[in-house]
Amino acid sequence: MLGLSLRGWLEWVEDYAVYLVVKSNASRPEDLQQLLHALRETLDLHGFYIHMNGNNLALLPDPVNKRAAAAEILRRHTAVHGRVPVFGLGIACRIWAFCACAILRPSRRTASWVGNCHERAAGFPRLVSA
Known part of the structure; x- marks a missing residue:
């Protein structure tokens, strides 16, 4: 012991x-x-x-993680209330998968909005090296 x-x-x-x-x-x-x-x-x-x-x-x-939890909460919420905008925020690389639940699905509407965001973000310093 x-x-x-x-x-x-x-x-x-x-x-x-x-x-x-x-x-x-x-x-x-x-x-x-x-x-x-x-x-x-x-x-x-x-x-x-x-x-x-x-x-x-x-x-x-491994299957118990923030991304799976967020996806389940979104699934339950959507079943009751329909689709709503979702935003993912975080300060650590570990939660990127969790924030991915808020990534926009490709569409004509989102393509121009996302492109515009990437152009704006290009002027900001990178906090994480690729």
């Missing part, structure tokens, strides 16, 4: 256990790093996204 003081639980959405959360009772991130190391040596974590942030360790199956 690792001799760590941890607490963990499954996060549920509707009737499904979606992902695992673990925290250190001593608020020691190094305890979570030690646990993660042991998990990687013991289990095949292929197919899981591992998120560690301070005193939080989460193991999420």
